[in-house]
Amino acid sequence: MNSTDQPRAWWWPLATSQQLGSRKPLARVLHGRPLVLFRDSHGHPAALPDRCPHRLAPLSDGCVRDGTVECPYHGWRFDQAGHCNQAPGSLEQRSRVPLLQPLQTCEAHGLVWARDAAAADDRPPCAPTPSENALDVFWVHDQVRCSLLEAAENFLDAFHTHFVHAGWIRRDTQRQRVIADVRAIDYGVEARYSEEGLQAGLISRLLEGSRGESFGRFLLPGLAEIEYRDRSGRLNLLISAWLVPAESGRLQLIARVATRRGLLPGWVKRLALRPLFGVILAQDKSMLEAISANHQHFAHCADTWGPTHPLDSRQDLLGPWIRQLLEKGQLEGFVASRQELKL
Ligand code: FES
Ligand SMILES: [Fe+2]
Structure with missing residues (x-):
């Protein structure tokens, strides 16, 4: 992934399927480009630049009519291909050429995805790790002012949890x-x-009867997962967090929290777990935003105090590889490792 525009060739999730209804368009930003999401007349998702070509009003402030998005300013309507189907006051029916350039879209794994049609390659949307168990699932959404690398590393770094999430x-x-x-x-x-x-924290005590093994994984273009399994190998918890670069220094987070279906109904678990994860997310967010801001501040001091490269340690099991994956699009010189640590 050497060329700067290649991340746009991947599928990125922009909303859950449930969030995208048939009446209200959604505003999203992907790689610095404001987009409007809506459902066409077949219920399929569509993504267009969030800018009416007439006087540049945000289309996401409008509404969806008959599978087209209607501009809130003069009521022009645009279909999924970017054609203007209706311009009130005019006798013409449909623009001969698209006035807006659509992104490719699809729906998979409970999410609505988009990618740059021009740069698209054949890799499918990055799915959560399949689990053999029946699962209760809920979704968490947030925005964080940091980079994809900072967020992915934080999410998968077990060694900050004793301090940032002490007791949790x-x-x-x-x-x-x-x-x-x-x-x-x-x-x-x-x-x-x-x-x-x-683990000594509250989350483990509440969620797990026993711990067999756990996993942290990162997948391009921006999926970070944490998985806990019990001693029989059954899944207790799988958090799949898609980290979507909205614009420089700002991420959209879409996380799927899956737990094994058990004694408690899903909605009870959701009620109990959502606030707990909210606390943990707020703790991470505060650290991440401080780190990211510091990174920017010190970028100006490079000539006096040297460049601000992170200093990797033995405990940084994934961070250096995530950095490489994001910078080069693949692992280079990777050697599998095994080590004993105090976690
Ligand atoms: S600005 Fe959209 S119709 Fe005029
Ligand atoms: Fe954390």
Whole structure:
């Protein structure tokens, strides 16, 4: 992925299928480009630049009529291909050429995806890891002022949890010896932690009866996953977080939280877990935004204090590989590793 426009060739999720109804368009930003999402007359998702060609009004402030998006200013209507189907006051029916350039869209895994039609390649949307269990699922949405790299690394870095999430995920005073294996996977990298008992924090106590092994994985273009399994290998928790670059320094986060279907109904778990994950997300967000701002501040001091490259340690199991994947589009010189750590 050397060329700067290649990330646009991948599918990026912009909303859950449920968020995109048939009446109200949604405003999204992807790689710095404001988009309007809506459903066409067949119910398929469509994505156009969020800018009416007439006087540049945001189409996302309008509404959806008969599968077209209607501009709120003078009521011009645009179909999924970017044609103007109706310009009130005019006798002409349909623009001969598209007035707006559509993105390619699809719907998969409970999400609406878009990509640049011109740059598209044949890789499918990046799916969550399949699980053999029946799952209860809910979604979490947020925006974070940081880069994709910063967010992916934070999400998959187990060694900040003792401090940023002390008592919620782990405690510095109750570390355990674990074996960490790092391996390359298709379009990504994965860490597997074995021989860790239950974590000292609240989340583990609430969600898990036992801990067999856990995984942290990153997949291009921007999916970070955390997976907990019990001693019988059954899934307890799978968080799949798509980190979508909205614009420089701002990410849209769409996370799918899946738990094994069990004694408690899904809605009870959702009610209990959503606020807990909200606390953890707020803790991460505050650290990430401080880091990202610091990065910017110190970028101006490079001539006096040297460049602000991160200093990797043995505990940074995935961070350096995520950086490489994002910069080069693949792993280079990767060597699988196994080490013992105190987590
Ligand atoms: S600005 Fe959209 S119809 Fe005039
Ligand atoms: Fe965190």
